[in-house]
Amino acid sequence: MKTRCKVQVSASEQEVLDGVQVRLLRQGEQKRFDELITTQHYLKDATLVGERLCYVAEYGGQWLALLAWSAPAYHLKDRDEWIGWTDEQRRRRLGWVANNSRFLILDGAHYPNLASRVMGLCLQRLSADWEARWRHGLLAAESFVDGQLFRGTSYKVSGWTQLGQTGGWGRHRQDFYVRHDRPKQLWVRELRKGARE
Numbered sequence: 001m002k003t004r005c006k007v008q009v010s011a012s013e014q015e016v017l018d019g020v021q022v023r024l025l026r027q028g029e030q031k032r033f034d035e036l037i038t039t040q041h042y043l044k045d046a047t048l049v050g051e052r053l054c055y056v057a058e059y060g061g062q063w064l065a066l067l068a069w070s071a072p073a074y075h076l077k078d079r080d081e082w083i084g085w086t087d088e089q090r091r092r093r094l095g096w097v098a099n100n101s102r103f104l105i106l107d108g109a110h111y112p113n114l115a116s117r118v119m120g121l122c123l124q125r126l127s128a129d130w131e132a133r134w135r136h137g138l139l140a141a142e143s144f145v146d147g148q149l150f151r152g153t154s155y156k157v158s159g160w161t162q163l164g165q166t167g168g169w170g171r172h173r174q175d176f177y178v179r180h181d182r183p184k185q186l187w188v189r190e191l192r193k194g195a196r197e
Contacts, residue, residue: 013111016059020114022067022121024129025054033066041104042149048101051134053126057118064109065118068102069126072142078163078186079142083196095136098126100143103154115154123158127191139195144184152185160189 009017025033033054034046048054050071057065072094073079079097080090105115123141131137144166145152152162165183190196 009112016064016111017113017117020057020059020064020117020121022055022057022118022125025056029056030054033068036063036066036106037068037102037104040107041102042146043102046102051095051098051130052101053098053129053133055122057114057121062109064106064111064114066102066104066106067100067118067122069098069130069141070101072097072099076142076166076186079188082161082163082188083140096139098130098138098141100141103143113157116157119154119158123189123191138191140191141189143187145187146182147185148182152187155187155189158189160187162187 033056037046038044046068048068048070052068052070054069055067056063057067074094075090085093103115103119105118126141127137127139141160143155143160145155147165152160156162163186166186167183
């Protein structure tokens with residue numbers, strides 16, 4: 001029998017969890033966003049490809065976390081099998097998937113349960129925001145987690161499913177991949193019920 005370890009949350013931490021808000025990045029904030037990703041995210045790179053949206057989670061005007069969504073990986077065997085796509089279907093429908101390409105809890109903002117709370121809030125609005133910006137909604141999301149550094153707990157708690165490991169390739173440019181020999185966990189999530197169908 002598995003037992004769950006409950007994290008004690010103080011009243012002030014709970015206040016932050018209850019009051020945190022996720023919003024789209026505003027005009028003039030991209031430079032700050034990119035600098036924080038470059039200095040604090042383990043990938044040290046704020047480059048995004050294709051269609052994209054960036055979000056900030058804040059409480060009382062203080063930035064706590066950053067999320068970036070961009071074009072999905074062109075071909076992921078496990079994702080494509082999970083959805084049930086043929087090669088032709090993937091070519092026509094890939095735009096309905098977004099990749100959570102960056103997720104960063106900022107230094108000094110590591111509150112218990114903040115990551116899953118922020119992810120949940122972002123997922124509630126992602127498809128509508130995507131449609132407003134790119135003229136089409138989203139049906140699913142994917143993300144990669146470096147298992148040597150993270151466990152993927154915030155994804156699991158937010159309703160994502162781990163499909164397995166990638167083959168150890170990473171996007172170098174819009175349409176070019178290079179082997180990095182550091183496979184990542186592949187996580188996926190439907191953004192509305194029955195999305196795969």
